[in-house]
Amino acid sequence: MSEDKKSIHGTWSSRWTFILAATGSAVGLGNIWKFPYMAGDNGGGAFVLVYLACICIIGLPIMLGEIMIGRRGRSSPANSMKSLAAEANTTSAWTLLGATGALAGLLILSFYSVAAGWAMSYIFNGFQNITAESSSASFKNLLSSPLSLIFWHSLFISLTVFIVARGILKGLEKWINTLMPMLFLIILLLCIYAMQTGAFFEGLRYLFMPDFSKINPQVMLEALGQAFFTLSLGMGAIMAYGAYMPANQNIGKTAVSVAALDTGVALLAGIAIFPIVFANGLAPSAGPGLVFETLPIAFSAMPLGILFGTLFFVLLSIAALSSSISLIEPGVAWLIESLKIKRITATILLGFTAWFIGLFSALSFNLLSEFTIFGKTFFNATDFLTNQIMLPLGGIFIAIFVGWIMKKEHVLDELGFQENFIFKAWYFSVRFVAPTLVGLVFLSLLYFFFTEEESPDNEKEEEKEIYIEEMVEELEELKGFSISFRDPKTNEIYL
Numbered sequence: 132m133s134e135d136k137k138s139i140h141g142t143w144s145s146r147w148t149f150i151l152a153a154t155g156s157a158v159g160l161g162n163i164w165k166f167p168y169m170a171g172d173n174g175g176g177a178f179v180l181v182y183l184a185c186i187c188i189i190g191l192p193i194m195l196g197e198i199m200i201g202r203r204g205r206s207s208p209a210n211s212m213k214s215l216a217a218e219a220n221t222t223s224a225w226t227l228l229g230a231t232g233a234l235a236g237l238l239i240l241s242f243y244s245v246a247a248g249w250a251m252s253y254i255f256n257g258f259q260n261i262t263a264e265s266s267s268a269s270f271k272n273l274l275s276s277p278l279s280l281i282f283w284h285s286l287f288i289s290l291t292v293f294i295v296a297r298g299i300l301k302g303l304e305k306w307i308n309t310l311m312p313m314l315f316l317i318i319l320l321l322c323i324y325a326m327q328t329g330a331f332f333e334g335l336r337y338l339f340m341p342d343f344s345k346i347n348p349q350v351m352l353e354a355l356g357q358a359f360f361t362l363s364l365g366m367g368a369i370m371a372y373g374a375y376m377p378a379n380q381n382i383g384k385t386a387v388s389v390a391a392l393d394t395g396v397a398l399l400a401g402i403a404i405f406p407i408v409f410a411n412g413l414a415p416s417a418g419p420g421l422v423f424e425t426l427p428i429a430f431s432a433m434p435l436g437i438l439f440g441t442l443f444f445v446l447l448s449i450a451a452l453s454s455s456i457s458l459i460e461p462g463v464a465w466l467i468e469s470l471k472i473k474r475i476t477a478t479i480l481l482g483f484t485a486w487f488i489g490l491f492s493a494l495s496f497n498l499l500s501e502f503t504i505f506g507k508t509f510f511n512a513t514d515f516l517t518n519q520i521m522l523p524l525g526g527i528f529i530a531i532f533v534g535w536i537m538k539k540e541h542v543l544d545e546l547g548f549q550e551n552f553i554f555k556a557w558y559f560s561v562r563f564v565a566p567t568l569v570g571l572v573f574l575s576l577l578y579f580f581f582t583e584e585e586s587p588d589n590e591k592e593e594e595k596e597i598y599i600e601e602m603v604e605e606l607e608e609l610k611g612f613s614i615s616f617r618d619p620k621t622n623e624i625y626l
């Protein structure tokens with residue numbers, strides 16, 4: 132094992148710290164903001180099922196691989212890849228995997244910070260007399276104000292830079308230690324509230340009863356991307372943290388604990404949110420605003436809601452911070468090692484870059500809402516590019532590196548495993564299962580695009596149109612009048 136080697140950036144003080152730090156990285160907006168709205172956008176149970184399968188079959192094995200590369204390399208992801216490639220007598224082009232990972236981290240941070248800004252602004256929501264309508268309206272209000280969005284985005288990035296510049300090993304340990312369990316408790320409290328909304332079982336059914344007809348290549352890619360995103364995989368965050376892990380810690384058990392905690396938080400968030408959605412007649416497919424529109428209703432209705440609501444958004448912002456620092460750390464550590472610059476300089480440089488790119492995401496909700504890339508706003512396009520393309524691709528290459536490039540005896544040595552059944556199952560997964568499954572999802576999506584006239588996006592549009600037509604018909608029948616629609620550009624009647 133890599134006992135003699137230590138990272139120049141430090142080592143976690145105890146076994147627990149790595150688990151806490153990695154869980155801090157994994158648990159964040161991905162669990163509480165993104166998971167529920169993605170499940171809602173993709174039909175509920177079917178998405179959740181594929182997501183859980185991706186976590187167990189693909190995510191967990193790759194997480195083990197990432198921690199192992201980090202701990203053996205003992206440096207930034209790019210340089211760990213470089214030294215392990217040298218150890219395996221192969222090309223140093225593998226450094227690129229670390230470099231693109233660092234880039235993915237910056238891109239994710241750019242839009243993550245905008246959404247984290249929403250969470251911070253909600254700390255001051257007040258949580259009183261909130262109805263479904265007023266809640267949706269105040270979220271729309273926030274999105275339509277470029278100044279507020281940029282203010283909160285800037286504040287969030289500054290906090291991230293502040294923590295990372297001081298060195299993530301200092302101070303952070305204590306924070307995560309107490310605050311993460313508190314967030315967990317508030318989510319449990321929300322679940323208890325959800326139980327008595329009257330729509331608890333409807334919510335559970337929506338989350339856990341898969342409608343298999345809803346599974347298509349697009350849903351699979353979204354679930355796969357979300358699995359990578361929520362576990363912080365495919366871009367080196369966990370690898371960077373692995374470099375600070377004590378040599379005597381069991382990597383396998385650690386990975387299982389982190390993945391289990393992360394999945395638990397996401398599922399609990401879903402269990403808390405969907406009953407509130409249904410009880411208040413909101414649409415599960417409300418998109419990125421889902422959590423921000425639903426939870427304030429719950430807080431305003433419960434005793435001590437102001438206290439719990441404020442505390443919840445404080446903790447959510449801190450959970451987002453403990454994730455954002457791991458988004459920038461791979462790049463920062465790499466710059467320090469290769470350019471020999473100070474930590475503070477490296478952090479400010481990268482923080483500024485992410486802040487600048489993030490401005491376009493913040494403005495994509497208002498001033499730049501017409502500016503699209505392949506039909507997506509800047510915010511959605513960066514989200515798509517990173518989560519659904521860069522992370523899964525990064526994941527495939529990490530699996531290939533561990534399974535095919537590294538020498539088996541080095542892998543065994545670093546993991547501290549015997550060649551037992553668990554090792555064999557894991558090794559089989561990183562060699563064959565994970566790369567094949569991720570590859571197949573990509574291929575099926577390409578096939579879908581090139582052979583079918585309907586792209587998955589068109590299909591969604593069409594579903595919406597059919598839904599509108601049905602609603603119109605019903606209205607006409609009910610009220611006894613006829614409705615027609617005029618195209619605003621050509622003035623033609625089309626429905």
Ligand code: PHE
Nearest residue numbers: 157159160161360361363368
């Ligand atoms: N896992 C974090 C979350 O769920 C986001 C993240 C992704 C962090 C990738 C680091 C790397 O919020």
